[in-house]
Amino acid sequence: MKSMSDSFSPAPGVPPGQALETPAVSEAVVKFKSCRWRRPPEDGPECCGHRDVLPIAGTSFNPEAWCPDCAFFKLRRTPKKRSAEDYRY
Ligand code: SF4
Numbered sequence: 861m862k863s864m865s866d867s868f869s870p871a872p873g874v875p876p877g878q879a880l881e882t883p884a885v886s887e888a889v890v891k892f893k894s895c896r897w898r899r900p901p902e903d904g905p906e907c908c909g910h911r912d913v914l915p916i917a918g919t920s921f922n923p924e925a926w927c928p929d930c931a932f933f934k935l936r937r938t939p940k941k942r943s944a945e946d947y948r949y
Pocket of ligand 1 (some may be wrong): 873891892896897898907908909910913921926928930932933934
C-alpha cells in the first residue's frame with residue numbers, strides 16, 4: 861500500500877528562513893507587569909502579591925499560569941507612561 865503523505869513539509873506557508881513573529885514579551889508577562897498586585901523585585905522575588913493568589917502561587921510565580929485568566933487583575937496607576945520596550949529582558 862502506498863502512503864498518501866510521503867513528503868513532510870515542516871511549516872507550510874512559512875517561507876524557509878523566515879521565522880514566525882513572536883512577541884519579545886508574552887501577553888501574560890505584559891499583564892503581570894501592568895498589574896497593581898505584582899510585587900516588585902525590590903521586595904523579594906517578583907511575584908503576585910494578591911492575597912488570594914500569593915498563598916497558592918507562592919513566590920516562584922509563573923505569570924503564564926496565572927495572569928491570562930486572572931480575575932483579580934487591576935491596572936496599576938503608573939506615574940509615567942511606559943512602552944512595551946521597558947519590559948524587554
Ligand atoms: S495573578 Fe492576577 S492579580 Fe496576580 S499579578 Fe497576575 S493578573 Fe495580577
